[in-house]
Amino acid sequence: MDLQTSNLQGTNAKYNAILSKLDSTKSTAFSNLETAAATATSAISADLSNLTNELRTLVPEGFSVPNVNLQGQLQSLSGLTDPTQSANLLASITSSFGSELTANGFNLDTLVTDAASVFGTDTSLSGLIPNFELTPAGDILRKASAVKLPSIDPVIEEAATFVPNTDFTAAKTNAINAVYTTFETLPTADAGVFKVSDKSKKISQSSGGVVITKEVTTPDQAVEGDIRKTVSPKGFSNRVVTHRDTFLEGPGSGRLGPPSFGYWEDNGTFLKVTLNFEPTQILGIQGLVSDDQREKHTDTDGTIVNVNEFLIGESPVVKQKQPYEKDIFEVVEGTDGKVIHIYQTYRKYNKRVRVFYKYNDTYDPNYAKA
Numbered sequence: 001m002d003l004q005t006s007n008l009q010g011t012n013a014k015y016n017a018i019l020s021k022l023d024s025t026k027s028t029a030f031s032n033l034e035t036a037a038a039t040a041t042s043a044i045s046a047d048l049s050n051l052t053n054e055l056r057t058l059v060p061e062g063f064s065v066p067n068v069n070l071q072g073q074l075q076s077l078s079g080l081t082d083p084t085q086s087a088n089l090l091a092s093i094t095s096s097f098g099s100e101l102t103a104n105g106f107n108l109d110t111l112v113t114d115a116a117s118v119f120g121t122d123t124s125l126s127g128l129i130p131n132f133e134l135t136p137a138g139d140i141l142r143k144a145s146a147v148k149l150p151s152i153d154p155v156i157e158e159a160a161t162f163v164p165n166t167d168f169t170a171a172k173t174n175a176i177n178a179v180y181t182t183f184e185t186l187p188t189a190d191a192g193v194f195k196v197s198d199k200s201k202k203i204s205q206s207s208g209g210v211v212i213t214k215e216v217t218t219p220d221q222a223v224e225g226d227i228r229k230t231v232s233p234k235g236f237s238n239r240v241v242t243h244r245d246t247f248l249e250g251p252g253s254g255r256l257g258p259p260s261f262g263y264w265e266d267n268g269t270f271l272k273v274t275l276n277f278e279p280t281q282i283l284g285i286q287g288l289v290s291d292d293q294r295e296k297h298t299d300t301d302g303t304i305v306n307v308n309e310f311l312i313g314e315s316p317v318v319k320q321k322q323p324y325e326k327d328i329f330e331v332v333e334g335t336d337g338k339v340i341h342i343y344q345t346y347r348k349y350n351k352r353v354r355v356f357y358k359y360n361d362t363y364d365p366n367y368a369k370a
Contacts, residue, residue, distance in 0.1 A: 014057050021051040067141070070097050070132040071125045074111060078119035097132055100140040106130060186362055187231055193368040197222050197229035203237065205281040210313070210330070212337050214280050216360050228367040235278070235360025242283070247273045247353045264353060270341040271349060278336045279357040284315030285329055285342060286356075287349030295324060312342055312349075315356070 025047040032040035073093050080086045094108060101108050111129055118128065131143045187194045199221040204213040217232035247264040265272040287310050294308040312327045325346045332339040342353060 014054070018051065018054045018058070021047065021054050025051055065136045067133040067135050068096060070101075070111075070134075071115075071129045073097075074115035074129055075119070075125060077112065078116045096134045097140065100132060101130075104130070104142070186233060188233075194231050195227060195229045196231045196233075197224070198233075200232065200234040203280070210282055212280055212282065212331060214278065214337065214360075216280070222364070222367075230364050230368050232362055232364075235280075235362050236364050237360060239361035239364050240280075240358055241277075241361050242356070242358050243277060245273070245275050245355045245357075247271075247355070249350060264342075267341075269345075270343045271353060273340050273342065273353060273355065274335075275338045275340065275355060275357065277357075277359040278338055279331075279359050280337075281358045282313075282315075282329075282331065282340075283356040283358065285312040285340075286310065286354045287312050287327070287342065287347070288351040288353070289347050290350055293347050293350075297324060308351075310347065310349075 025044065028043050028047050029040075032043050070093070073089065073096075077086060077089050077093065080089065090112070098108055101111070114128055115125055118125070126145045131145050133141045133143060135141060181192065183194075187196060190196055197217050200215040200217045201221070202213050202215050204211055206212070215234045216237040217229070217234050218237045222229040222232065222236060243260070245260055245262060247262050249266075250263045260276065262274065262276070289308050289310070291308060294306045296304055297307050299305050307324070310324060310326070313329050314326070327343050327345050327347070329340055329342045331337050332341060340355065342349065
C-alpha cells in the first residue's frame, strides 16, 4: 500500500517520514556501491542516524532511571532510625505520591503506619500497600500488587494408593463362579454341575398315525441317592421342547440361517429331510409350492381362495381349514427319528418345508448345583 500518496485517507505523517528516510537510505546505498567503503559508510551512517530519529518519534527511548515504587519507599522509610533522613524521605514520598493517593481514596499517614507495623516481619507490603510507581517523566502509574514468590520448596504430590473394593471383588468372584463351563459336545462323565445319567426307558408317542418310540430318562431315573442328574444323552422326559425346522431346496436356492434351517434332498417321489434333534413326536409338516401349483378351495364362508401351502399328513397342532388330498410322510427307522421322507404324490413341494415336532432336552438346568 502506498502510504505516501497525496491526500490518501488514513495516512500518518510520522510514518510517512520514516518511509521517506528508508527510501533515502536505500538510494544512498545504491549510489555508493562503487565508492570507497569509508565514503559509503559515512554517507549511509548519516541516513541511518536520521532514520533513527524518525523512529524515536513513534517509539521513544526508554528511561535509564528506574521508576520509584511506593511500596519500596515505605519499606525504606520504616527501616530508617535517623529523624532527619526519615523526615526528608517522607517529604519526598508526600511530594511524589500524596495527591495521587488522595485522589484514589488512600491516606498516606495510614499507609506509613501500616508499613511500619509489619516491618521486620515476614509479612510483605504487597496487598497491604497499593502498588503506585512514579516514572522519570513524572507520571504516576498504579500497577497490580506484586505477586509474592514462595521461599519454601513446592509441595510434592504423592502417587495415589489403590485400595481394592472388597465388596466389588467378592461380587466379581461370585459372578465368575455363577457362570458354568460350557461344552461343545455333551459331557460323558460328571464334572461340576454336570452329572450324567445312564438310565432310560422306552416311551412311545403317536401323532397323525405316526408312532415314535424313543428312550428317555424319567424323573425317578434321574435321581441316584441324593444326587439329581442334570445330563442325559437320551434326553429327560420332563424337559419337553417344541421346535420347528425349516428346509429349502438346496445351497444357492435360498438362505441358510440358524440351526433351525437346512436343505432337503430331492429323490423324485419323496423329499428327504434330517431334523436337528431326535423327535419324540411329530406335530405336523407343511409344504409350500410354487404359484403355478396353487389350488382353489372354498373357505367356510363360501369365499374361493388360492392355497399354496399344504398340510402333509394329519396333525393336532398344524391345522388346515380347506379340504384337499394330503401327502404322507414316514420316519425312517434306524435314524433315531431324525430322517423323514415326505412323499410327493399330489404335488411337488419345491419352495419350503416346515417340520413341527417335540424333543426331549438332554440338559436340565433346574437341578444344576455344584
